[in-house]
Amino acid sequence: MLAGKRILLIIGGGIAAYKCLDLIRRLRERGASVTPVMTRAAEELVTPLSVSALAGEEVHRDLFDLTKEAEMGHIQLSRVADLVLVAPATADLMAKMAQGLAGDLATTLLMATDTPVMIAPAMNVRMWEHPATQRNLALLRGDGVRVVGPEAGDMACGEFGPGRLSEVPDIIAALEAHFNAGPLAGRRVLVTSGPTHEPIDPVRYIANRSSGAQGTAIARALVSLGAQVVFVTGPADVAPPDGVVLHQVETAQQMLEAVEAALPVDAAIFAAAVADWRVDGASASKIKKEVGKMPTLSFAENPDILATVAQMKTGRPGLVVGFAAETDDVVAHATAKRERKGCDWIVANDVSPETGIMGGSENAVVLISDDGAEAWPRMGKDQVAERLAQRLAEALG
Numbered sequence: 300m301l302a303g304k305r306i307l308l309i310i311g312g313g314i315a316a317y318k319c320l321d322l323i324r325r326l327r328e329r330g331a332s333v334t335p336v337m338t339r340a341a342e343e344l345v346t347p348l349s350v351s352a353l354a355g356e357e358v359h360r361d362l363f364d365l366t367k368e369a370e371m372g373h374i375q376l377s378r379v380a381d382l383v384l385v386a387p388a389t390a391d392l393m394a395k396m397a398q399g400l401a402g403d404l405a406t407t408l409l410m411a412t413d414t415p416v417m418i419a420p421a422m423n424v425r426m427w428e429h430p431a432t433q434r435n436l437a438l439l440r441g442d443g444v445r446v447v448g449p450e451a452g453d454m455a456c457g458e459f460g461p462g463r464l465s466e467v468p469d470i471i472a473a474l475e476a477h478f479n480a481g482p483l484a485g486r487r488v489l490v491t492s493g494p495t496h497e498p499i500d501p502v503r504y505i506a507n508r509s510s511g512a513q514g515t516a517i518a519r520a521l522v523s524l525g526a527q528v529v530f531v532t533g534p535a536d537v538a539p540p541d542g543v544v545l546h547q548v549e550t551a552q553q554m555l556e557a558v559e560a561a562l563p564v565d566a567a568i569f570a571a572a573v574a575d576w577r578v579d580g581a582s583a584s585k586i587k588k589e590v591g592k593m594p595t596l597s598f599a600e601n602p603d604i605l606a607t608v609a610q611m612k613t614g615r616p617g618l619v620v621g622f623a624a625e626t627d628d629v630v631a632h633a634t635a636k637r638e639r640k641g642c643d644w645i646v647a648n649d650v651s652p653e654t655g656i657m658g659g660s661e662n663a664v665v666l667i668s669d670d671g672a673e674a675w676p677r678m679g680k681d682q683v684a685e686r687l688a689q690r691l692a693e694a695l696g
């Protein structure tokens with residue numbers, strides 16, 4: 300999907316700039332060409348020589364370079380690409396972009412370009428959460444800038460939280476989704492999938508039998524229609540799909556955090572089988588077996604991720620889809636669930652053992668929406684996914 304694409308890569312001056320070396324390699328591996336541009340600050344962190352060696356093209360650094368202006372003016376440079384990617388996009392670079400400053404080559408190119416722009420922010424967590432950065436982010440999104448990341452995790456500065464540059468495969472996935480034209484091109488869709496594992500102690504956990512097959516099929520179908528898919532999955536049996544921004548989690552609480560970090564999205568499909576309860580006060584050390592003595596587990600209620608997102612006052616996805624696995628009175632129970640959770644659609648299915656649906660490759664679903672209950676014939680989980688993705692594309696218009 301990236302073969303033949305020309306990426307103008309603007310490397311900002313963040314610690315994560317070193318990841319650009321790998322990013323350039325992976326882009327070229329996929330047949331894309333990379334024209335690198337570095338800010339002054341970026342040159343403090345990675346050498347232009349490494350960048351140009353990996354890109355196979357010289358690095359553009361100066362706004363006032365007579366030789367380069369004669370060969371290719373900066374306006375032209377900003378237009379030759381299929382996409383301008385800024386990685387890492389520092390707080391400073393984002394602020395300049397949002398305000399339309401153009402004091403160096405990188406920012407001038409960003410002002411002059413008429414091609415789509417994607418940024419991969421990376422900065423200290425406090426800087427990311429600062430109202431000024433969040434304001435700038437909103438302005439940039441409003442200007443049509445696509446955003447990938449940042450991720451939450453340990454940071455080079457020793458703090459923890461959102462601010463890490465997205466991993467290279469995630470940036471590649473976002474680029475692939477961007478170039479993959481289809482009815483969902485430019486749309487960002489969240490999918491949860493798989494079971495959750497709720498720890499009892501460091502070695503034991505409580506789980507359920509969800510394989511993640513239906514959620515994975517849905518994510519794949521959405522990618523093939525061109526969506527940028529954020530896929531938040533618990534420990535599933537099936538491998539995650541290609542071309543998604545992947546977040547692997549264990550517990551319901553981690554799943555909620557990953558979902559909230561993924562917002563805003565145009566639509567969200569909650570196919571995960573989230574554990575309703577977690578063990579209250581899971582033991583930090585392995586519970587020892589003592590003859591004749593049984594451990595007592597007490598439970599705490601897990602957050603309802605679907606209901607939390609469906610009932611958001613601000614930033615709610617335009618379309619929120621839940622699943623309902625029922626064993627009797629499928630339509631009545633699922634209709635009530637749709638009301639209770641506040642979601643737009645419910646995909647309901649009968650998981651009584653005799654249907655063979657749980658863990659099987661087929662599904663028979665009823666789609667419940669404002670228009671009532673629509674029963675789909677029994678079909679493969681892949682076909683259910685394709686049909687659902689198609690319906691979602693129609694609904695988003």
Ligand code: C5P
Pocket residue numbers: 491551569570571572573574575601602603604605606620621622623624
């Ligand atoms: O209430 P019930 O578990 O039957 O609801 C199923 C739907 O709610 C599914 O879409 C599931 O992904 C979602 N869910 C959730 N968080 C929970 C429980 C269920 O997102 N804690």
